[in-house]
Amino acid sequence: MFVRHLNLVDFRSYPQVAVDFEPGPSVLVGPNGQGKTNLLEALGYVASLSSHRVGTDAPLVRAGAQRAIVRTAIVHGGRELTVELEIVPGKANRARLNRSPVSRPREILGALRQVLFAPEDLALVRGDPAERRRFLDDLLVARYPRFAGVRSDYERVLKQRNALLRTAYLARKAGRGTPGAADLRTLEVWDAHLARYGAELLAGRLELVSALSPHVEKAYDAVSPGGGRARIEYRCGLADDGEDMTTSLVSAGSDGPRVDRDVLAARLLAALARSRPAEEERGVTLVGPHRDDLLLRLGDLPAKGYASHGESWSFALALRLASYDLLRSEGIEPVLALDDVFAELDATRRERLGELVSGATQVLITCAVAADVPEALRGARYDVAEGTVRRVC
Amino acid sequence: MYEGAIQDLIDELGRLPGIGPKSAQRIAFHILSADPADVTRLAQALQRVKEQVRFCSVCFNVAEQEQCRICRDPRRTDEIICVVEEPKDVIAIERTGEFRGRYHVLGGAINPLEGIGPDNLRIRELMERLQAGTVKELILATDPNTEGEATATYLALMVKPMGLTVTRLASGLPVGGDLEYADEITLGRAFEGRRAV
Numbered sequence: 001m002f003v004r005h006l007n008l009v010d011f012r013s014y015p016q017v018a019v020d021f022e023p024g025p026s027v028l029v030g031p032n033g034q035g036k037t038n039l040l041e042a043l044g045y046v047a048s049l050s051s052h053r054v055g056t057d058a059p060l061v062r063a064g065a066q067r068a069i070v071r072t073a074i075v076h077g078g079r080e081l082t083v084e085l086e087i088v089p090g091k092a093n094r095a096r097l098n099r100s101p102v103s104r105p106r107e108i109l110g111a112l113r114q115v116l117f118a119p120e121d122l123a124l125v126r127g128d129p130a131e132r133r134r135f136l137d138d139l140l141v142a143r144y145p146r147f148a149g150v151r152s153d154y155e156r157v158l159k160q161r162n163a164l165l166r167t168a169y170l171a172r173k174a175g176r177g178t179p180g181a182a183d184l185r186t187l188e189v190w191d192a193h194l195a196r197y198g199a200e201l202l203a204g205r206l207e208l209v210s211a212l213s214p215h216v217e218k219a220y221d222a223v224s225p226g227g228g229r230a231r232i233e234y235r236c237g238l239a240d241d242g243e244d245m246t247t248s249l250v251s252a253g254s255d256g257p258r259v260d261r262d263v264l265a266a267r268l269l270a271a272l273a274r275s276r277p278a279e280e281e282r283g284v285t286l287v288g289p290h291r292d293d294l295l296l297r298l299g300d301l302p303a304k305g306y307a308s309h310g311e312s313w314s315f316a317l318a319l320r321l322a323s324y325d326l327l328r329s330e331g332i333e334p335v336l337a338l339d340d341v342f343a344e345l346d347a348t349r350r351e352r353l354g355e356l357v358s359g360a361t362q363v364l365i366t367c368a369v370a371a372d373v374p375e376a377l378r379g380a381r382y383d384v385a386e387g388t389v390r391r392v393c
Numbered sequence: 394m395y396e397g398a399i400q401d402l403i404d405e406l407g408r409l410p411g412i413g414p415k416s417a418q419r420i421a422f423h424i425l426s427a428d429p430a431d432v433t434r435l436a437q438a439l440q441r442v443k444e445q446v447r448f449c450s451v452c453f454n455v456a457e458q459e460q461c462r463i464c465r466d467p468r469r470t471d472e473i474i475c476v477v478e479e480p481k482d483v484i485a486i487e488r489t490g491e492f493r494g495r496y497h498v499l500g501g502a503i504n505p506l507e508g509i510g511p512d513n514l515r516i517r518e519l520m521e522r523l524q525a526g527t528v529k530e531l532i533l534a535t536d537p538n539t540e541g542e543a544t545a546t547y548l549a550l551m552v553k554p555m556g557l558t559v560t561r562l563a564s565g566l567p568v569g570g571d572l573e574y575a576d577e578i579t580l581g582r583a584f585e586g587r588r589a590v
Contacts, residue, residue: 107576146577156539163505186503186511189547193539 001076001113001333002362003043010065011087012038019389025363025379029370034384036366040116040337042070043364046083047114047335048138049093049105049148058089074112083111106152110145113332117320118339124319125303125312129293136294139212139323140204143330147204154197154289161190161285169283191272198288199265202236205289209234210250210257215322215329222356223321223349224314228299232319235293237286238267313344321356337364342372350374399425451522453498453515455480463487463496470494475532476519476548478502478541482534494532497522502540503547511547519548523555530558537564537582 007018013035028036037053041060044052051060061068068087073080084096085105095105102108123131140147164187213232220230236245249264250257271287272279279286296303296315303315327334336357342350342365354374357363367373370381381393394400399421407417424432448454449461456462463469463483473494477483483496499514522528533548535541549559565583566575575583 104576146581149576149578153539157543160505160539160543164510167505167508185550186505186543186547189503189543189550190505192546193543 001074001335003072003112003335003364004075004080005071005073006039006043007069007071008039008042009069009071010062011042011068011070012060012062014038014387015062017387017389019382020391021362021364022380023362025358025365025377026382027370027373027377027379028364028366028382028384028389030368030384032368035387035389036384037118037339039384039389040118040339040364040366043072043112043114043335043337044116045087046070046072046085046108047112047116048141049109050138052116052118052120056089057087057093060087061089072112081111083108106145106148109141109148113142113327113334114337115142115320115324115327115334116337116339117317117341118337119341119344121316121320122312124316125296125307132294132296133290133292135319136205136208137201139326140208142323142327142334143208143332144204147201150197150200150204154194154201157190157193157197158285158288158290161187161194162283164190165279165285166283168280172280187276191269194285194288195265195268195272198268199261201289202238202264202268202292203259203261205292206234206236206246206250206259207257209294210246212322212326213246215325216318219321219325219356220315220318223317223352224311227311227314230303230315230318231297233295233297235295237288237291238264238271314349317341317353324357324360333361335362335364336360339366340368342367342374343369351376448498452496453500453518454483454496468493471527472529473532474519474522474528474530475534477534478536478544486534492532494530499535499544502535502544504540514544516548516551520551523552523557528557530560533559533561537562 002023003021005018005020008014009016017035017039019039028039030036041051041053044050045060051057054060066088070085070087071082072084073082075081082096082098084099085108086094088094093105095102095108097108097111124135137147137151141151168187209232216230216232220227233244234246239245239248249259251260252258268288275286296319298307298311298315301307303312307315324334324336338357341353345353350372351374354376358376363377363379365373365377366384380391383390383392395403402421402424403414403417406412406420407414409417412420424435445457446455447457449456449464450459451464452461454461454463456464458465470493473492474497475486475492475494476497476499477486478499478501480498483498486492486496497515497519499516499519501509501514503509503511503514523531531548531552533545535544545561549561552559563586565579565586566572572580
């Protein structure tokens, strides 16, 4: 698939801008702070309904404006699809698909699939587990859009359960005795729901890690030959000592790795029962996919804390390239976006990355200096300056 | 900003659910130009709803007497109770004409984020009704969202020892719709709840 057209109104620095793209590489060139990344961010928002730079929507709307509008035309399999998204901070966003309103913005997920690599991705290697969970969940949604629903259901149940634990905790702290029988009875109810959605989310992640893992190893080797073996492993609070759940629970199915949801739900339920006293003590949910992590290993050592800056950067890039390869191997040809990445790589790695991605249907690249972009990716060129985007060749 | 009475009316209307500033203004000017008799009727209706409407002592639906119309109806069976969250859900089910039992209105759903637990709903009253022993089936018709599902599961747990049939409304595809337009969650639920034909 490729993006044919992008139109922004009051998005970030742009009062209004319209850009036409073509398949193949497109390079957006301009000095810092001119709005190159904003264009990729807008496309990323259409693809995942969130920004790779900020957690809230308010910064996406131009100062002084009420709402931002992102309109885009995507060509997939010879057919053009238009997606229009209205971003209203603090309120529900509105979306239209081929000019008809959809009941929930979630329904546009899947219309545009994008793999974005940006400087922020260094946090995938060096940052908190939350960054890596988000990486897995975003990719899960790109792979199967229905997981957007599973993810939000799980988050909702988790919020409710935490609120209940918190109330009981505060009541106990204020000296109003142990929580009543009715409260504990409802905790059981939330446990059952948490286990059900949690097992679904966990199963999706385990299947994903299992399918992604060979691609990561391959991609790291391609980016950094002879740099050691890169591996990923899902670190789950439910696992027994030394158990790797991606091998113990995942079985090969006809359409890729499969995990039995019922087995996971039962284990999650048992773990909830075990940690109940500790949860009542602290007032939060202590087991579940929201506490898990994706372990990145380089050779025998964890990448976090041991990898050099260059290695960390290569690992982050390998994760994105592997995502791209995985989606492509499953018949989804995503748009590849490389935000300001060439400045961070040495000349050989630049050339190698250029060769790796030059076969993609569409690659959108931002950079400050055009000479940083390898030969293989010199396609259409756009100059970005002071809120205007102009095609120069 | 308008002056005096008209702005007061716009402000009051704007506080109603689903009415924004533009709609409030439109309604206010409509009222201003309407026939005085119509406006008096509206004002009286507003007053009467607070004075006369109360909650049925049996099922907690809205009523004008001690008991609501449905609880007083001798032709309906006492053996089935349908549990709903709000009085408006009763009306929705009544419109189907399919149900000939009684109702029980909980007054919401379990929602710890808003501080609503089982004790804030009319669950104790429901248990008292079930103790009498005439009820054979309980239909759980709470909303099919996180909070409604949790409430249904909780009620099922509570009622199980009493040995009566507990059912949950099916959720799935809308009638008259196209399969291709159903979202994955709805379609997934419909698959779970499929039945032999």
